[in-house]
Structures are given as C-alpha cells and as structure tokens.
C-alpha cells in the first residue's frame with residue numbers, strides 16, 4: 001500500500017499540493033484525475049522521489065520516502081511517462097533487459113528470458129528487435145510498460161500513459177493495462193481517459209488545485 005499523509009509541496013513559495021492525504025491499495029488500480037496544473041504529476045513524482053516535498057509523509061509498503069530510502073523506493077516503484085522515454089539506440093528487447101542487467105545484476109540469459117516474456121505479455125514478441133524509431137507510439141509505450149515491469153516493482157505509477165496516442169494505439173495500451181489490472185498489479189494512473197477510469201480503476205481520486213476534491217468508486221466520483 002502507498003499511504004500519503006498531509007503531503008504539501010511548494011514551488012517557489014506557491015503551494016501546488018496542499019495537505020493531500022490519500023491511500024492507494026495494494027493489488028488495486030487507482031486513477032488520479034483533475035484539470036491541467038492541479039498537481040497530478042507532482043504527486044506521482046513525490047511518491048517515487050523524483051520530487052522533494054515540504055511537509056507530510058509518504059509510505060510505500062514499509063518504507064517511508066526520504067533521502068535515506070530513495071534508492072530502495074525507486075526500485076520498488078516503477079514509473080511510466082506520457083513520452084515513453086525509451087533508450088533510442090537500443091532495441092525493444094535491450095530496453096527491457098537494461099535495468100535488470102545493470103541495476104538488479106541479473107545474468108544476461110535471465111534478463112533476456114524475463115524481457116522476452118514481458119514483451120510477449122504486452123503483445124510485442126514480433127517487434128523485439130525493433131528500435132524505438134521503428135515503433136508506433138502505442139508500441140513504444142508498451143515497451144516502456146514492459147521495461148518498468150522488468151524491475152518487478154511493488155507498484156507501477158503511470159503518468160497519462162495514453163495521452164500522446166491516437167485512438168487505435170490508445171486501445172492497445174488500455175488492453176495491456178486491463179490485463180495487468182486483472183493480474184493484481186498495483187497501479188496508480190494519472191489519466192483523462194474515461195475507458196481507464198471507468199473500465200479499469202477500482203478507485204478514483206479527483207485533485208483540484210492541489211487538494212483532494214473527491215474520491216471513491218470511479219462511477220460515483222465521475223458523476
């Protein structure tokens with residue numbers, strides 16, 4: 001579980017997260033929705049230590065997020081961004097193998113085996129050897145999801161994972177998110193996509209000007 005208590009974050013004196021308290025349950029999918037600039041990305045970035053915060057606390061599993069735990073937290077919490085961020089000089093397979101090889105120190109054969117299985121899971125077995133520039137946006141995003149999963153994170157944070165995609169590519173990525181949700185992957189997804197909020201999320205949180213304006217069952221919260 002990820003527990004956030006009274007999280008306050010200021011940029012140059014301006015409060016962008018204002019005493020946010022929210023829990024993301026293990027094995028569940030939580031959606032964060034809200035207008036542009038309300039603090040959604042900042043909230044995700046605070047959880048995996050990409051951003052420092054001013055007040056409050058965040059606990060991931062048993063670990064409290066702070067300077068002493070940053071490395072552990074980043075191993076425990078995977079991140080997927082709107083703009084994929086793949087290594088452009090590496091094949092899809094090499095992208096997925098990279099962190100397990102060099103951060104987890106898996107053997108090359110073990111890393112390869114894991115990467116092959118994950119690319120199959122996201123429907124890209126046939127595109128293993130392709131480079132990012134040869135892949136569609138949806139394919140690149142699915143490689144990015146496989147790459148995050150390769151570290152076997154306890155939770156996956158996704159920041160508008162379908163926002164840059166056309167409807168068809170969007171649907172491919174949503175399908176992957178759906179199957180991960182069915183397997184009980186803990187996910188926190190920032191999204192404007194109704195099919196994700198209604199169809200996949202167990203819980204929805206509405207942020208408004210840095211505060212939690214509503215939360216609960218997705219259908220009710222959206223209404």
Ligand SMILES: Nc1ncnc2c1ncn2[C@@H]1O[C@H](COP(=O)(O)OP(=O)(O)OP(=O)(O)O)[C@@H](O)[C@H]1O
Nearest residue numbers: 011012016034035036037038039040041042043160
């Ligand atoms: N590094 C930064 N320095 C100063 N202000 C920042 C910084 N990063 C974000 N902000 C501000 O903090 C507020 C929240 O930004 P954030 O990126 O979390 O919003 P968001 O809800 O993710 O918006 P969007 O839907 O457009 O992605 C915004 O007003 C933004 O301008």
Ligand SMILES: [Mg+2]
Nearest residue numbers: 040041042159
């Ligand atoms: Mg954002």
